Amino acid sequence: MTSPPRVSMEITDEMIKSMEVGLAFRDYLRFPALLGRCCSTGRGWRGRGWERMTEVAHKRGATNLNPSVPPRLVHSCWIVSLVADLLRCRCSLFSKDFGWLGAMARPPSVSMEITNEVVKSMQMGLVFKGYNGRISSMDFHSKATNYLVTASDDESIRLYDTQNAVCLKTINSKKYGVELVCFTDNPTLVLYSSKNGWDESLRLLSLNDNRFVRYFKGHLDRVVSISFCSEKENFLSGSLDRTVLLWDQRAEKSQGLLRVQGRPAISYDDQGMVFGVAYGGCIRMFDARKFEKGPFEIFSVGNDDTEAHVLKFSSDGRRMLLTTKAGRVHVLDSFHGNSIASYTVKPVLTNSTLEASFSPDGNHIISGSGDGSVYAWNVRSGKVARWGSTDNEPPLVRWAPGSVMFVTGSSELSCWVPDLSKLGSFTITK
Template sequence: MATTSLAELDDETGGKINSLDFHRKDDLLVTASDDDSVRLYDIVSAKLIKTTYHKKHGADRVCFTHHPSSVICSTKYNLDSTGESLRYLSMYDNRILRYFKGHKERVISLCMSPVNDSFMSGSLDHSVRIWDLRVNACQGILRLRGRPTVAFDQQGLVFAVAMEAGAIKLFDSRSYDKGPFDTFLVGGDTAEVCDIKFSNDGKSMLLTTTNNNIYVLDAYGGEKRCGFSLEPSPNTNTEATFTPDGQYVVSVLLQNFLSSDPTCQKLTLLFQFVKGSGDGTLHAWNINTRNEVACWNGNIGVVACLKWAPRRAMFVAASSVLSFWIPNPSSNSTDESTDPQATVKSDQV
């Protein structure tokens, strides 16, 4: 990650991007923005494929289904009057395939099962709902305290739910009605969790919290392997993401490495992270040496969304602009000097 190339997409009417998601098998990216739009992109060419607008409901959280042209999108407006908290959308013909009613307040967490047609949503109404794309009715409800955040593991066998006081509950997705099979706390941090991700091998979990901390946890026992503190950014919950091999974490606004645990040091051998400043600059750091290894100026403002593509050596950062970051294989990955010429910015499209 010491050297990257950059492509930007600047859509004048897009507004701030609220969420984004990569398709698991196709080279596609979907975003939901403040202008009530859902946009579909080809990530190989960094080209916009389709834009649909949803003025009645808005576009808040978004995620792909298994079909490359279908997504689930959460409601931003008129939730009290319609109760239509989630919609199943066809990007191909801009058609609503199904409404999902149940949540009384805004959905803040949304994820699709990697193995079947079920998906989960967590809402500020203190509930997690489990759905099936094929039917309108909710398939299961978990009533929780605090801000619920949800995630499936990469095999679809387990899902995690974060709730009040930093508690994480793990459920068997085939028998969740029997209750959690494990519960643990985030190393004494009682802040609410705003995002959960599992590594591809299912061994680690990545959490970001509302008090600007990031943790890497053992997914089996809940032990804290690593921790980072974040520079606060007003009204922005920063995302973090695993690289596909699970050896790296990419994030923005990262400030301090919190743990000196030998297990963590072993885990993070050659481990780097990226941080961003308010002007859109991203920085790569080597955790072991704590030296900056690269700096890239994206000029995109405060980054609100950040994810690594599941099938590509690429990550995307978003504010009102999408930035596609691709490692340059011709660079020396062990070079720990900051190279101001390390990036090539393509023409804006």
């Protein structure tokens, strides 16, 4: 099957006037339907519609609709989130044993085009509070893309449905602590690392019944990087013990071992055929099927040989980024290793991690900074935006797959969406 054609249409007054109902979906979850009524019937933002929307959002776990943001922005944030979800025509298949979280098909590639203007307009539309420590890790599911899992220094693992603005579940890991967390191919299972100083095992946790499915023992020091293969049941883990272990989630023993000469940053590409291991100023590329033969390519990131923090591939696999302790964000061609761009932010402290994330189309990058700011760059043209903060620690950042939204994590979880009132026009792509 060939890929669908790319369709762009400028949204003009004439086009809006001509719009009619072409297809109607019934049996929506209560919150989106109520949201529609609130936005359409409220008499201004001070009307009962806005009050009711705030009340429902609070009941769903959103402890703050960010009163510092102009009401017009908050309305537009919720509207664009709802419109984006309707454009994707998401269908949730609820399983019998896990009614509130079913398997989700990958949504069609229909969304708002991510331009520099769209990125510049983005502001916080929703803030989740209630954490008693900093968020240490976040991950979106690769297919059920509205599900987000977080780990926090307060030893909690929290599952969110960003489409419906609700925290679905909170699980505490008081005995082992938690530092890194990621989804497996199954949205009901997460993998997380310990943070208790005496047990460096990885654990496969069922969110369905709060049960450990399997333990993965092998590392002798803190695990600093985890990457799950979205197409298979394999994952990688990198540790300060200077090893990278390859695992099959169905087996307790590791399937392979790579020794490194420093703190490793690791990542699978989107297809799971290749993975990268970064340390010592270089990125080593491995064939996942023949990793024991060593790297088939070694790419240098110039004269930056400081500690590697995060390695990630773009969704199309053509680009990759590497962040380092020195406050550098390197962008490379993943096929040839050519440097595409390099950005500089304030360096981070010893115990912090500098994070960065590609937009779904791979053309923009967001990153944290040692001064607490969030930066956005266009890979081709450079800096697009900077959002300041009173916090002096780098926030975690994640762009939601297939969505015009990114999230940041510090002592609270924030969802960022475009402010439509700042956009003269925007393009819908297919």
